Amino acid sequence: MAVDDASHRIIGELLAQRTGQQLTEGRRWRVSSALSGLFREFEIENVDQLACMLERPSEQQLATRVVEALLNNETYFFRDNAYFSVLANQVLPDLARKREARKRLTIWSAGCSTGQEALSLAMIFAEQPARWADWTIEILGTDVSSKAIDTARDGLYTQFEIQRGISVAQMLNFFVEDKGHWQATDRIRAMTRFQQHNILDFPPSPGRFDLVMCRNVLLYFDPQTRATAFDRLASGIAADGWLMLGAGETVVGQTERFKPAEFGSSLYAPIHEDTSLAAAPRQRAAGF
Numbered sequence: 001m002a003v004d005d006a007s008h009r010i011i012g013e014l015l016a017q018r019t020g021q022q023l024t025e026g027r028r029w030r031v032s033s034a035l036s037g038l039f040r041e042f043e044i045e046n047v048d049q050l051a052c053m054l055e056r057p058s059e060q061q062l063a064t065r066v067v068e069a070l071l072n073n074e075t076y077f078f079r080d081n082a083y084f085s086v087l088a089n090q091v092l093p094d095l096a097r098k099r100e101a102r103k104r105l106t107i108w109s110a111g112c113s114t115g116q117e118a119l120s121l122a123m124i125f126a127e128q129p130a131r132w133a134d135w136t137i138e139i140l141g142t143d144v145s146s147k148a149i150d151t152a153r154d155g156l157y158t159q160f161e162i163q164r165g166i167s168v169a170q171m172l173n174f175f176v177e178d179k180g181h182w183q184a185t186d187r188i189r190a191m192t193r194f195q196q197h198n199i200l201d202f203p204p205s206p207g208r209f210d211l212v213m214c215r216n217v218l219l220y221f222d223p224q225t226r227a228t229a230f231d232r233l234a235s236g237i238a239a240d241g242w243l244m245l246g247a248g249e250t251v252v253g254q255t256e257r258f259k260p261a262e263f264g265s266s267l268y269a270p271i272h273e274d275t276s277l278a279a280a281p282r283q284r285a286a287g288f
Contacts, residue, residue, distance in 0.1 A: 007051035011066065014054060018067045019144050020200045020229070021220040034069045038062075064146075071145050072220070075113040077165030078120045080247060083215070083266065088124050090263055091242055095210050096131075098240055104136040108209040108236060110199050111217035112141030115152025115192070116165070121213075122188035123166075123174055140204060142197035152194040155184035199229050203236030212237050215246035215266075223254070230255035234270050243268040 011031065012023035023031070035050070042062065044050050053059050054066065078084050095105055109118040118141035125132045143149050162171055162182040175182040197204060199217060212233055218226050233243060234257035243258055245251070245266045251258040261267035 007047045010051040010054055011047075011070070014063055015067055015070055018063075019071065019198065020225045021071070022222050022225075023070070024220075031070070035066065038065055038069055068145055068147050071148075073113045073143075073145060073148050075116050076161070077116045077123075077170075079117065079165060080215075081165070083244065084120060084124065086263075086265065086267065087121070087211075087244070091211060091244075091267065092124070095242070099210065103134055104138070105210050106138045106205070106208055107140070108204070108212045109139065109141040110197075110212060110214040110233065112143050112148075112152060112194065113145070114148045114157075114161075115141055115155065115194060116157075116161070117141070117213060117215070118152070118192045118194070119155070119174075119184055119188055120165070122191040123170060125191060126174065126188055137191045139192045140209075141192060141194045142199075142204065143194075144196065144198045146196050149194050149196045152192075155189050156181050157184075158182075199232060200225065201232065203232055206235050207238060209236050210238055210241045211244070212241070213244045215244065216249070218245065218249050227255055230257050234258060237270045239270065241270060243270065 008023070008031070015021055015023050031047075035047075038044065039050070042053075044053070050066070054063055092105075099105060107121060109121065112118050118139045121139050122137070125135075125137050141149075141152055143152070156178065157175075158181055162175060166174075171182065174185055174188050176185060177183075195204065199214065203209070214229075214233060218229055221229060230251065234255075237243060242261065243251075245268065247266060249266065251268050252260070257271055258268040259271055261269050
């Protein structure tokens with residue numbers, strides 16, 4: 001299923017238009033395998049036929065399915081565990097001191113995929129019941145993929161997914177077996193909410209989030225799109241909040257809206273200025 005330049009361009013433009021992600025040379029190898037299921041389902045013989053179909057206004061459902069198939073939803077519980085250790089031992093204690101008066105933390109997992117990151121955060125709080133007993137913890141997970149968000153809302157994972165990143169004790173404490181799958185308990189699901197959202201749109205709750213985790217998302221953007229994403233993230237974070245990026249991501253040389261934190265790998269603090277984006281009216285979205 002070789003992808004010629006013209007067909008590749010059409011598919012790449014569709015992905016960029018819908019998500020901001022670039023179908024770079026390094027991602028071309030995934031196209032054939034990612035779309036193979038759609039080829040069988042829609043009885044498409046080759047990628048040129050697919051490209052022609054995508055040009056038709058009547059094929060919006062197919063276009064959505066193509067974009068969903070091309071998105072990388074790779075994730076697992078406590079992915080890159082060292083980062084969660086920094087959160088548990090440095091970031092959350094710092095925020096606890098700052099928010100002691102109101103006893104409320106609001107966290108945004110941007111690009112949450114199928115929800116494991118948000119639920120991992122919820123487990124951190126649940127494992128310290130005495131520390132957070134009288135606090136309100138709100139964790140919002142968002143992703144551009146509606147399919148991923150549906151899975152996150154269900155909180156239902158396969159045996160393979162449940163074994164990636166969590167201990168047996170955590171599995172038994174926070175999940176219940178259900179016909180070969182594992183269902184997240186109400187105890188941790190009560191702290192989370194999920195909604196479909198594009199990181200390039202205005203944040204769900206401007207200026208409200210104490211912590212934003214946006215890991216391994218910006219890797220797929222070109223520099224201009226990445227700068228826009230940083231602007232959106234900055235407008236969503238409280239003045240004394242934190243941004244955590246993935247291991248291969250940085251704000252250095254990418255944006256003037258954040259600066260490296262004094263502690264913790266991949267941690268950044270917002271630089272709030274009276275920019276045109278911050279001063280412009282923002283569309284209102286429902287919060288918690």
